Ligand SMILES: *[C@@H]1O[C@H](CO)[C@@H](O)[C@H](O)[C@H]1NC(C)=O
Ligand SMILES: *[C@@H]1O[C@H](CO)[C@@H](O)[C@H](O)[C@H]1NC(C)=O
Ligand SMILES: *[C@@H]1O[C@H](CO)[C@@H](O)[C@H](O)[C@H]1NC(C)=O
């Protein structure tokens with residue numbers, strides 16, 4: 001036990017400052033106040049950069065990479081939105097995957113990342129893409145809502161309006177969203193590629209070459225998947241309209257370009273997850289730095305089936321997961337429990353029932369016990 005703790009500590013120290021660009025997802029749990037008054041008790045240290053400034057805390061406690069902390073200091077007013085984006089990414093991923101063996105629960109352990117999110121798997125591809133999409137989305141919306149100093153609504157679209165509407169309202173500013181997401185996420189990953197290249201310069205036949213190259217390739221794949229996430233945001237923008245006129249007659253219609261609910265984008269990206277392509281190290285190596293190597297989500301390592309627990313692979317197993325006996329979907333007991341069978345449990349709930357209205361204004365209910373059967377993977 002002690003040995004294990006020691007190994008983990010060493011690994012932690014080694015990798016903590018290796019910039020994993022999705023560590024910022026840990027901000028989903030943060031209660032930091034992104035305001036300048038919170039650092040005023042720290043005089044003399046540059047108001048935004050003291051160790052106790054929110055950005056310093058975010059770097060130490062929430063695993064922000066160095067470049068991200070820097071951006072935090074220069075654009076602190078964007079940070080509440082970054083935090084919202086972390087929540088949005090985690091919620092969307094968990095909702096989209098809730099009925100599957102891999103259910104995206106590992107996104108909640110950030111800044112500690114389990115191997116399913118570091119080995120360049122298909123799941124990692126999804127998480128990178130959804131994170132980059134969520135950040136782009138949140139920033140685009142924040143611009144439109146007027147809460148950011150650096151951006152405003154998107155300008156009027158180039159295409160002419162047709163005869164029954166005019167451009168107006170306030171479009172989501174995808175342009176700025178993309179710009180910010182690139183700086184916040186991609187720059188960390190690019191820095192990883194550069195650092196790794198520098199380190200192996202002149203050591204082409206080094207024994208270590210293999211492991212270092214892998215890190216560089218993973219960064220390249222992450223960068224690619226980030227781009228896929230941002231592209232899906234660009235492609236999802238749609239014309240939204242509002243009617244004006246006497247009693248809803250829609251005499252005047254104004255339209256703008258806006259984004260659909262994030263869940264829709266998560267679902268679209270799920271299709272990309274299903275069609276993700278495995279690529280070899282050599283393919284990635286040959287295409288490193290090229291901006292457009294594929295339209296698909298890409299991964300380097302095959303995923304386990306996530307049926308049984310395997311800490312080394314980041315598989316939590318499905319023992320104890322609730323399943324559905326009457327369906328053939330991914331959450332069916334047959335699929336979710338991987339053929340191990342399931343337990344039937346009876347769940348008792350207390351519910352209000354037989355409610356009656358009295359006079360005009362109040363309701364009286366009884367309390368009923370209801371029993372439902374639930375099924376759990378063995
Ligand atoms: C600023 O931060 C402090 C905590 O340091 C907090 O008490 C205060 O409510 C924050 N102000 C705003 C406007 O969020
Ligand atoms: C997701 O899967 C994990 C591991 O199998 C499990 O502990 C957790 O309860 C699941 N979450 C949901 C919402 O089903
Ligand atoms: C199980 O799946 C069926 C068919 O999709 C659905 O009608 C039912 O509500 C589900 N049961 C539970 C407990 O979710």
Ligand SMILES: *[C@@H]1O[C@H](CO)[C@@H](O)[C@H](O)[C@H]1NC(C)=O
Pocket residue numbers: 327328
């Ligand atoms: C579910 O799958 C089984 C086996 O493939 C099949 O026999 C059954 O008809 C399917 N049921 C439904 C409702 O699709």
